[in-house]
Amino acid sequence: GAGVSQSPRYKVAKRGQDVALRCDPISGHVSLFWYQQALGQGPEFLTYFQNEAQLDKSGLPSDRFFAERPEGSVSTLKIQRTQQEDSAVYLCASSRTEETQYFGPGTRLLVL
Amino acid sequence: QKEVEQDPGPLSVPEGAIVSLNCTYSNSAFQYFMWYRQYSRKGPELLMYTYSSGNKEDGRFTAQVDKSSKYISLFIRDSQPSDSATYLCAMSAGDSSYKLIFGSGTRLLVRP
Numbered sequence: 024g025a026g027v028s029q030s031p032r033y034k035v036a037k038r039g040q041d042v043a044l045r046c047d048p049i050s051g052h053v054s055l056f057w058y059q060q061a062l063g064q065g066p067e068f069l070t071y072f073q074n075e076a077q078l079d080k081s082g083l084p085s086d087r088f089f090a091e092r093p094e095g096s097v098s099t100l101k102i103q104r105t106q107q108e109d110s111a112v113y114l115c116a117s118s119r120t121e122e123t124q125y126f127g128p129g130t131r132l133l134v135l
Numbered sequence: 136q137k138e139v140e141q142d143p144g145p146l147s148v149p150e151g152a153i154v155s156l157n158c159t160y161s162n163s164a165f166q167y168f169m170w171y172r173q174y175s176r177k178g179p180e181l182l183m184y185t186y187s188s189g190n191k192e193d194g195r196f197t198a199q200v201d202k203s204s205k206y207i208s209l210f211i212r213d214s215q216p217s218d219s220a221t222y223l224c225a226m227s228a229g230d231s232s233y234k235l236i237f238g239s240g241t242r243l244l245v246r247p
Contacts, residue, residue, distance in 0.1 A: 027178070054233065063143070065223050065237025066179065079234065114178055121233035122167040122186075126178035 025049070027127030029115050035133045036105045044100045044130045048117030055098050056124055057090055058114040066114050066126075072098060105134045138162050141224055141238030149246050154211040158224035158238045161205065165226040165236075168200050170209045173221045173240065182222075183209065214245045 028047040036042050048055050053074050058066035059082075069082040074095035083090070087106075092098040102109055112131050116124035141158045148154055156170075166187055171179035183198040185191045185207075191198045197210040207226070211218055221240040227233065 056233065056235075058235075063239065065139075065141075065225070065239050066235070067237070068234045071233050079231075082234075118233075122169070122227055122235075123181060123184050124233075124235065125181060126171075128176075128178045131176075 027115055027117050027125055029113075029127040029130050031130060032128065033131050033133075035135065038105060038107060038134055040105050040134075041101065041103045042105055042132065044102075044113050044115075044132070046098045046100070046115030046117075046127060048096065048098070048115070049125060052117035052119055052125075053095070054118045054121055054124075055092060056116040056118075057098070057100050058116065058126075059084075060112040060114055060129070062111075069100070069113075102132075105132075107134050110134045136161065137239075138236050139224060139226060139238040142241055143239055145242040145244055147244045147246060148214055150214060150216060152214050152245070154209075154214050154218070154243060154245075156209045156211075156222050156224075156241050156243070158207050158226075159205055160207075160226060160236075162226075162228065162236075163202075163205065164228035164230070165202075166229045167227045167232055168198070168207050169225040169235070170196075170198055171223040171225060171237075172218075173223055175220075179223055214243075216245045216247050219243055219245050 057069040071079040112129040
C-alpha cells in the first residue's frame, strides 16, 4: 500500500520567511510524528499526534515551530520567521502502535 | 554525552561478509529497540523491532539486545552491495514509547 508522503520534497526559503511542510500518513494510522534530522545525525523528535490531538510537543525547538492535524489525517508543520539553523530534513512518520513508526521521504529545508 | 552512541563509520566490507553494527545506550528505562536503514536522500526504513532483551531474526538480519550491558547489535549475513546505506538504531522508554531516540547512524559500504 501507499506509504507516508511528504511535500514539498525540497524547499528553499529566505531567512525570515514562513514555510509550511505537509505530511500524508499511511491510511488508518492514528499516530503521527514529526522529526528533524540534521546532516550526519539521527532524527530528533519534535512532536506527536494521536488523531487530531497533539499529545507531546516537547521537541519543538522554539515557538516559531507549530504543528497541526485538524482532521486527524494530514498534518502540517509550520515554521515562522525561518532562521539558518532551521535548515535540516524534516521527517514525518505514522504508526498503528507508538513504537513501530514508518517514515516518509522527508522535506529538505534550506534557509538562506 | 548522548543517550545513544553509535560509531559513524564508514564501515567497508566485501560482498558476502557478515556485518556487525552496534549501539550503546545510557538510559536503563529503554525497552523498545529498533533498527532503521536509510539510503541517501530517503527516509528511514524500519528493519527490525525488538521489545526488551533477546534475539530476533528476519531473513539475513538478526537483532540482539543485551539490556544488562546496555548494548544492541544488528547482524547482516551475506551482505550485498544493495545493503550499502546508513543504519540507525533507535530506542524508547515504556512511559514514552512514541519518542524514539536515535543514534547518529553508521555508514555501511558493501564492495562488490
